[in-house]
Amino acid sequence: MALSEELVAPWAEWQESYQDGQRLLEAGTYALTEGAVAAGLGVFAGYPITPATDIAEYMSKRLPQIDGYYLQAEDELAGMHMCAGASLGGQKAMTATSGPGYTLMHDAYGWAIVNEIPVVVVDAMRVGPVSGITGAPGQGEFYVSRYCSHGGNIETIVLSPNSVQETFWLTIDAFNLAERFRTVVTILTDQVVADMFEDLFLPGDYGALSDIVVPRRHNLTMPFFPADSSEIDLPPNVIGEGTGVCVSPYTHTEEGYDIEEMEAQWSQTFRLINKIRHHKDEILRYEAVGLDDAEVIAVAYGATARTVKTAVLEARRQGVKAGFLRLISLWPFPDELFERDQPYLVCELNYDGQLVREVMRAAPDKNRVHFMGKSGEMHTVAEVCEALEGVAKHQKMPQQPYIWTEVR
Amino acid sequence: MNKLAAKYLRPELVPTKACQGCAIGAIENWLLQAIDEMELKQEDVIFGAGIGCVGRQTFATWGGDNFGATHGRALAVATGLKVARPDKKILLVVGDGDAASIGASHLIHAARRNVGVTVICEDNMGYESTGGQFSPTTPAGYVTNSSPYGMAEQSFDPCDVVIAAGATFVAETTAVQWRQTVKVVKLAMQNDGFSFVHIRFPCVQNFGASALGSRDPLVSMEWIYDHTKGKTDDGAETDFAWETGIKHDASNSRPEYSKVLRDLNARVRADMAAGS
Amino acid sequence: MKPRTEILISGFGGQGVIRMALILGRCAVDQGQRVTMLKSHGTETRGGYVRAQLVISPDYVDSPVVENADLFVAFSAPAYRKFYDLCSGKVLYDPEMVEDIHDDAADRHVEIPSRALARDHFDNALFANMVMLGALTRLAAMDLAVMKDVMVDVIPRAHEQNLRALDLGHGLEVVARRA
Ligand SMILES: Cc1ncc(C[n+]2csc(CCOP(=O)(O)OP(=O)(O)O)c2C)c(N)n1
Ligand code: SF4
Numbered sequence A: 001m002a003l004s005e006e007l008v009a010p011w012a013e014w015q016e017s018y019q020d021g022q023r024l025l026e027a028g029t030y031a032l033t034e035g036a037v038a039a040g041l042g043v044f045a046g047y048p049i050t051p052a053t054d055i056a057e058y059m060s061k062r063l064p065q066i067d068g069y070y071l072q073a074e075d076e077l078a079g080m081h082m083c084a085g086a087s088l089g090g091q092k093a094m095t096a097t098s099g100p101g102y103t104l105m106h107d108a109y110g111w112a113i114v115n116e117i118p119v120v121v122v123d124a125m126r127v128g129p130v131s132g133i134t135g136a137p138g139q140g141e142f143y144v145s146r147y148c149s150h151g152g153n154i155e156t157i158v159l160s161p162n163s164v165q166e167t168f169w170l171t172i173d174a175f176n177l178a179e180r181f182r183t184v185v186t187i188l189t190d191q192v193v194a195d196m197f198e199d200l201f202l203p204g205d206y207g208a209l210s211d212i213v214v215p216r217r218h219n220l221t222m223p224f225f226p227a228d229s230s231e232i233d234l235p236p237n238v239i240g241e242g243t244g245v246c247v248s249p250y251t252h253t254e255e256g257y258d259i260e261e262m263e264a265q266w267s268q269t270f271r272l273i274n275k276i277r278h279h280k281d282e283i284l285r286y287e288a289v290g291l292d293d294a295e296v297i298a299v300a301y302g303a304t305a306r307t308v309k310t311a312v313l314e315a316r317r318q319g320v321k322a323g324f325l326r327l328i329s330l331w332p333f334p335d336e337l338f339e340r341d342q343p344y345l346v347c348e349l350n351y352d353g354q355l356v357r358e359v360m361r362a363a364p365d366k367n368r369v370h371f372m373g374k375s376g377e378m379h380t381v382a383e384v385c386e387a388l389e390g391v392a393k394h395q396k397m398p399q400q401p402y403i404w405t406e407v408r
Numbered sequence B: 001m002n003k004l005a006a007k008y009l010r011p012e013l014v015p016t017k018a019c020q021g022c023a024i025g026a027i028e029n030w031l032l033q034a035i036d037e038m039e040l041k042q043e044d045v046i047f048g049a050g051i052g053c054v055g056r057q058t059f060a061t062w063g064g065d066n067f068g069a070t071h072g073r074a075l076a077v078a079t080g081l082k083v084a085r086p087d088k089k090i091l092l093v094v095g096d097g098d099a100a101s102i103g104a105s106h107l108i109h110a111a112r113r114n115v116g117v118t119v120i121c122e123d124n125m126g127y128e129s130t131g132g133q134f135s136p137t138t139p140a141g142y143v144t145n146s147s148p149y150g151m152a153e154q155s156f157d158p159c160d161v162v163i164a165a166g167a168t169f170v171a172e173t174t175a176v177q178w179r180q181t182v183k184v185v186k187l188a189m190q191n192d193g194f195s196f197v198h199i200r201f202p203c204v205q206n207f208g209a210s211a212l213g214s215r216d217p218l219v220s221m222e223w224i225y226d227h228t229k230g231k232t233d234d235g236a237e238t239d240f241a242w243e244t245g246i247k248h249d250a251s252n253s254r255p256e257y258s259k260v261l262r263d264l265n266a267r268v269r270a271d272m273a274a275g276s
Numbered sequence C: 001m002k003p004r005t006e007i008l009i010s011g012f013g014g015q016g017v018i019r020m021a022l023i024l025g026r027c028a029v030d031q032g033q034r035v036t037m038l039k040s041h042g043t044e045t046r047g048g049y050v051r052a053q054l055v056i057s058p059d060y061v062d063s064p065v066v067e068n069a070d071l072f073v074a075f076s077a078p079a080y081r082k083f084y085d086l087c088s089g090k091v092l093y094d095p096e097m098v099e100d101i102h103d104d105a106a107d108r109h110v111e112i113p114s115r116a117l118a119r120d121h122f123d124n125a126l127f128a129n130m131v132m133l134g135a136l137t138r139l140a141a142m143d144l145a146v147m148k149d150v151m152v153d154v155i156p157r158a159h160e161q162n163l164r165a166l167d168l169g170h171g172l173e174v175v176a177r178r179a
C-alpha cells in the first residue's frame, strides 16, 4: 500500500499552475526576498543580523530595481515601526531579523496588530539565549511569536517553511494572509532553512502571479475598526488619502479615537481575536505522511522536519509504523491535527520544550507525548529512528546524549 | 471654539483633556495658525503624535489623517510613512520624553537622513503624564517627583543634538513666544527635509508644583517668561536662560530622504534599461 | 543516478570549499537533480573549518544533513580528522594537506596531488580546488561538460586555467580507476 502523503497549503496547487520559469540553486534568504518581491513588496526596513543579513543585502539590491525601498533602520524596533508606517502609507512592508532583534520588535508588534496594519516579519531563528552561537540553528521563538506583544488580547498568525522552495511560496502566502486578516504575519524560519542552498524554481514572470497575489487595497470609509466583527478580507486602512482615519496605541473606537470604556476594550479584543479564530481553517497549513496506520507520530516544523521526515521513512523501512506531521502554520495552533490517540514524538531545537507543550495540551493523552529537544544542532536521522522505535515498541524514549526528553 | 480650530480640528474632540491652564491647547492653536498662513488644507498634512501629555492631548484632534505612536516611535513610523507618502507634509507633535529620551535614536537618525517631517517637541521638562519625573531636559538641580533632592544629572538641549546629526531646520521658542513660534513653524514646514522646533512650556500640574512650588499657571508662565529673557521682573539674572530663535537654517539645502531613495531608484532603473 | 548521493567538502576558510560545492550543486540542478547544500556559518568559518554538505537526488531531498557521505573531500588535516567518521564512501585528499591517513581503509582513499599539479601546470596552487573538482565530477558520475558551463558561469576570472584544471583532475589515472 502506498504511503499516504498530504500537503495542505495553497502552494500545493500553485506549484502545479506555474511551470514556466527557471531552476536555480539558491539560499532560503534569496527565496524569501524573491517571494516578497513576487508578492508586491514595496518597503523593506530592517537591521542586519545573522542569518537574516543576507535578506537585507538582497533587498538592498533588488528593491530599487522594482522601484521599492530598502530602509536600513537604526535598530529592529525602528525597522518594524518603519514597516508599519510604510504599510499605513499603502505599501506592502516587511522586516527580517533573528532572535536578538526579534525581541526588540514587541513594541511595534502590538501597535501594528491593534491597528490592523499588514506587515510581514521574518525571524530566522538561531540558538540562544541572546547571541548564542552565531551560526547554529534554534527554534526558541515558538511561544515568543505567539506572545509577541504584551497585554494579551491578541491572536497571531505564524508560518514556518522547511525548504528553500517552500520559503518562496510561503512568503507570498504570508503577504496574502497579512492583507486578508489585516495583521502582522510572522515567518518563523531558522538558520538552516535560511542559509541552506537548494534547488529553487522561480516563475519567469511574477506578473502572472496576479491570480494568487492579494493586492493592497485601501479602506476609504468608516468603520475603520469594526467593533465586534470577525470579518476578514476588509481593505486595510490607509493614511494619506484624507479619510480621517486615526491609528494609535490606545483602545479605540471604530473611528480610531482613544477611549477608556470597557465596552470598547471588549469589542476591540473580540475583533482582534475572533477575526483569526473564526477563520482558522483559512490559515491551517501542514504536511502529513503515513498517519493512517501510524503507531507513533513524529511532529516537527522548519529545518527539524527535514531530518525527522527522513527518519520516519527510515523507521518504516526498519518495521516501525511511524507517521510524520509537519506543522507549517504554527499559530493559531492547529489543535485539530492532534486528535489521534497515538503516541507523539515532538522534535524541536530547544531544551525547554515549546511546541511539545502545545501538543501535550491538544493531544488526547499528554502522557503519551514525548519530547526530543536538541540545542544548536539538527537532529540526526539515527537519533530520531532510535527514538521512534523506543516509543513505538516500548512506550519510552531511549536515553541519548545531549537530547532532552523531560518537559515538566 | 475659535475659527482655526473649527477649520482644522474635529469639533467633537476639542477642547483637549489637558489640565486647566496647560499650554498644550494654546500651542496647538499656534500650529494651526502657521498651517493656515501657509494655506494648507486638512488633507495636505498628516498629524502624528507621541504618547505623553503632549501626544495624547493632541492625538486625533486634527481633522485629517492621524496617528499616535507608541512612546518615542512617532519618528520611526513617520520615516516609513514618508517614504510611502512623499507628497504629504508630516507634522509630529511629541514630548521631550518621546523626542529626547526614549526616541532619541530615531530623532538622531531621522535628522541624519533628512526625513521630510516637522517635529514639534513640546518640552515641559519632564515626564508629565506619568506624574512628573525628570527627563533629559529637566534643568539640573530642579526638584521633580523622581528627583526629590534636585535633578542630579546634566540635561541637554535636543536642538544641539539634531543640529549635530544633520537636521536642516532647527528653532527654539517658549510658550510665551506666540508670534515667533508661528513664524518658525512656518519655516520648518517649508523645509523639504528634517525640521525640529523645540518649544518649552510649563507643566502646571507637576513641574509647577514640585519645582516651582505652585500650581498657579501664572507662576509657571512667569518662570518661563523670565527664563526666556534671562531676567526676572526686578532685573535680576535668572539661574540660566534659554537661547531661543532660529538655531540652524539649511532649509532645502540637501535632498529629502525619500527623494534620495527615489533618485537612487531612478538611477538604478535607468542603468538597467540602458544595460538591457 | 543513485536515490541519494551525499558529498561532504571541508577545509579552511578561503580554500574555496563553498564555491566548489555551489558549482557542483548547480551542475546537478542543471542536470535535473534535486539538491541541498548546507554550509557552515559564522564562527565556524573563522576558527577551525568550513564545511559544505551536499545532497543530490532525483527526488526531493528530505534530510539535508550528510550523515553518511559517499564522497568526502578533505582539504585540511583537521577537517579530515573531524569528519572522517561521517564517510563510508571515498575520501579524496591532497597528500600535501592531509599527511596522516587512516590505514584501515586504504581502498577508500583517493590521493589527489591537487596542489602539486596546480603548481606544475599553472604555477599557482590556487587552482588546486578545480583539479579536485574535476576528480570529484568523475567520481560523482556527473557530466563534465555541464560542470564546465557552470564553472564558467560562477567563476569570474581565469576561465582558461580553471577549465584545464578541471580536465586535469577529471583525467587522472587514479580517478579513472576508482570511478
Ligand atoms: C515603552 C513605554 N515606557 C514608558 C511608558 C510610560 N510613559 C508614558 S508617557 C511617558 C513620559 C512622557 O514624557 P514626555 O514624552 O515628555 O510627554 P509629557 O507627558 O511630558 O508631555 C512615559 C514614561 C510608555 N507608555 N511606554
Ligand atoms: S500634567 Fe502637565 S503637561 Fe500634562 S496636561 Fe497637565 S499641565 Fe499639561
Ligand SMILES: [Mg+2]
Binding pocket: B052, B095, B096, B097, B122, B123, B124, B125, B126, B127, B128, B135
Ligand atoms: Mg514632557
